[in-house]
Amino acid sequence: MPRSPSRDLSDRYSGNRGYFRTPDRLRWWKYALAWLALGGAVAWAAVDVLKPPSVPASYAHTHGPLANVHGAFNNNCSACHVAHSASDFGPLAVFKTRERWHDLTCEKCHNGPPHHASATDEAKKFHSTCSNCHHDHNGPLHSLVRLQDDHCTRCHTDLGKWHDASKSLAGTPYQNKVTSFVSDHPEFRSLDPKAQPRTLKFSHSVHMNPGQAYAPGGKEAMTVGKLRKLGGEAAAARYAPGAPDDALIQLDCASCHKLDSGRGTEAFGRLKAALGETGEPVRALLPQRPEGAYYLPVTFEVHCRSCHPLSAPDGAHVGQTIPGEVIPGFTVPHRRKPAELLGDLKAGYLKGLLATNNPALAVPPEPGGKLDTPPKLGARTLAEETDRLAAAAQRQLFSGDGCAKCHQTQGSNETLSVVPVPNRTVWLAHAKFNHASHRGATCASCHPGTGGKTISTVDAAKPEPVQILGLESCRTCHSPLSTTVTLPDGEKLPGGGVRHGCTDCHRYHHGDLPMQGRGGESWFPKEPRDIADWLKAK
């Protein structure tokens, strides 16, 4: 009879009943590790309780210390996290511990203004969990605001799903899919001249030529002598200090474009020095200057008037050509509405008429007897003559060489006016840009059309194309390292390597008003707190 297999099994234990007491390696390790874990836990708890207050608790309980901006709360978890409540100790609480750490109270100290009013409710829910984007506990130097692209592309891969078309502020929705700056990012819509047609006539080519002539050696060229006549000594000293009368005026970009920079202008510097001498608290009296990201606006008064003076024409009295009776032209103010301008013109001519011995001033004869009709005047009345001269001057100013030299005009007679000039201090309204960060590159790298060039008078009068290069030009630097860049002359070079994440160029909060950065009203919490409450983060 064959031996039963179960006997073979029991044979192993015969004479060895205490087999489970004999030490074996596996068991040894089990015990050792269990004790170690227990010892570690007790030691951790002991350190946690007994540690000197200077050691932050976060080292013991979290991924790590908080970012510098939140350094004051490193030891104060309830600044951001909701404190334990009785319900946290219920039977199911153990499954929710992680969730609990994501109940945050950031709005105590911050407002996190919304991205877009047109976002769906689901998008708003994503927004209200601040830790979806702001990852703290990654050490003091970790940036809370420089984010990986996937924070943005989770919605921008298919924007249609997240925006409520009935509330879209833009009218047209933005490009539906943007996943990376280097692959599918759209061309910059604000540079499209159709979006905001150019209404000012100005040619960089003409003005950057020596003497602002259409061609080198052009007859109309502006010389120092001519400029002195038009704009006075100050203008000559400003554009060509110490140059002889026949020298041509050469402008540079800074003649018209000044960065709104921390250094301020020369005049600002002088004012500061003068205030300092009188013991005035300079810093309290003068505004802080911003960082110099954008250029200050170009204005007619500061940048054009000295070469293009604006004046009313000489006015001749009806039927008179005697030189003494010509009412001399006079300077008129700029930026006037037609009705206001007419008032200025009347005032100017009236002054001229009163100053000359003008027949218009002939005193009308006294009416005769009661029943006589007043005799017809030989000369017009002062008011009539002023009106006539002013109306003629207005017509002339609004055409040809006057306002229309630089402006498009619209309407006629009473409705005549210049077409509004768009405010262009910020072109890329939906993104950030900073000239100070790009000062290492020449202006022509990004604005190649602004240099001096021979052009015809016809071309000079046409609206200029937008002089800011778009998407492709940015990608030469803002793309992955060793992207091949083709220069205008065809040469190929390895380029790229500069940051190109969404948050490098875009704001998130308050996307409807992207320029509203730090300090904007909408960032303030509902209730700012005093120092004690602030440090305790009550």
Ligand code: HEC
């Ligand atoms: C300035 C606000 C702030 C303070 C103060 C703060 N935390 Fe946090 N904590 C956060 C944020 C934000 C997150 C989410 C991080 C993420 O999801 O990337 C978080 C997450 C956590 C988590 C969960 C980590 C995970 O795995 O998801 C723990 C645990 C935690 N904190 C512990 C603490 C402790 C302990 C303290 C006090 C020493 C503390 N925190 C103080 C902001 C704070």
Ligand code: HEC
């Ligand atoms: C007790 C007050 C307090 C709380 C609570 C708080 N913060 Fe802050 N936070 C500050 C202060 C102070 C600054 C620095 C000044 C500023 O930028 O407003 C700051 C700065 C920031 C910044 C700007 C960082 C930078 O590099 O510019 C972000 C982002 C931020 N906090 C997010 C959060 C988030 C998310 C939470 C919730 C987890 C939170 N904060 C909770 C006080 C607080």
Ligand code: HEC
């Ligand atoms: C989709 C990602 C995202 C979410 C969600 C989010 N933020 Fe932000 N936050 C950003 C980005 C990107 C910046 C930096 C650019 C900017 O200022 O818009 C920022 C900046 C900030 C700043 C610093 C602003 C400054 O100029 O100093 C604060 C404070 C802030 N967020 C608070 C919050 C609060 C509070 C919440 C939750 C209600 C929140 N954020 C939710 C992405 C996000």
Ligand code: HEC
């Ligand atoms: C929760 C979804 C969501 C997230 C996350 C999100 N966006 Fe948006 N984004 C939207 C919506 C909705 C619109 C508005 C669409 C409309 O009005 O037609 C928008 C519009 C924009 C626009 C174009 C309009 C403008 O005003 O500038 C930019 C740029 C933009 N987002 C950048 C970002 C960046 C950068 C991030 C990451 C920090 C981000 N978005 C994260 C939903 C989101």
Ligand code: HEC
């Ligand atoms: C005589 C004054 C003057 C000089 C000099 C001048 N600009 Fe301009 N620039 C203007 C005016 C005026 C505008 C606004 C045109 C408009 O709004 O239609 C302008 C607009 C611009 C713009 C905005 C984009 C555009 O197409 O309107 C850029 C960029 C620019 N200039 C760059 C330059 C550079 C670079 C130089 C030097 C090479 C320069 N400018 C020299 C007067 C000048």
Ligand code: HEC
């Ligand atoms: C240094 C002198 C100088 C300055 C400053 C200057 N211009 Fe000119 N501009 C000229 C000269 C010279 C011409 C060519 C001759 C002419 O038409 O008077 C000219 C021509 C023009 C023309 C073309 C006129 C036509 O005949 O088609 C326009 C428009 C114009 N300038 C606008 C401006 C504007 C706008 C500014 C201020 C942002 C400005 N200029 C600043 C000297 C100047």
Ligand code: HEC
């Ligand atoms: C040499 C060029 C030049 C001439 C000539 C000129 N302007 Fe202008 N004008 C400008 C420039 C440049 C601006 C934009 C910057 C500024 O407001 O100074 C402007 C702006 C204006 C504005 C403001 C438009 C707005 O939308 O804000 C009005 C109004 C105006 N001009 C009226 C006139 C009138 C009226 C005349 C004729 C009497 C005239 N201009 C002649 C160059 C000129």
Ligand code: HEC
């Ligand atoms: C790296 C490319 C780059 C360089 C280099 C550069 N710019 Fe610009 N510039 C831009 C962009 C992009 C804008 C549009 C920014 C905006 O308004 O949102 C701009 C706008 C401008 C404007 C219109 C007003 C404004 O502030 O937006 C002027 C004027 C201007 N640049 C002048 C200059 C001058 C002068 C230089 C040389 C000292 C220069 N730029 C160098 C890219 C550049």
Ligand code: HEC
């Ligand atoms: C010649 C190379 C070059 C070109 C071309 C260039 N950039 Fe940059 N840009 C840089 C460098 C370098 C920085 C600084 C990067 C940093 O701080 O890490 C920068 C920074 C920036 C910043 C961050 C500015 C700040 O201070 O927050 C923005 C936004 C930006 N660039 C936009 C643009 C846009 C838009 C264009 C195209 C019109 C452009 N850049 C073209 C080199 C370039």
Ligand code: HEC
């Ligand atoms: C180097 C700078 C830069 C980077 C990086 C960048 N953008 Fe842009 N983005 C711009 C500029 C400039 C515009 C044009 C703004 C305007 O026209 O006013 C723009 C426009 C947009 C728009 C509006 C599109 C439309 O239809 O007009 C969206 C949406 C957008 N960006 C999303 C993103 C997202 C998402 C990322 C990251 C994957 C990103 N951008 C990365 C500079 C940048």
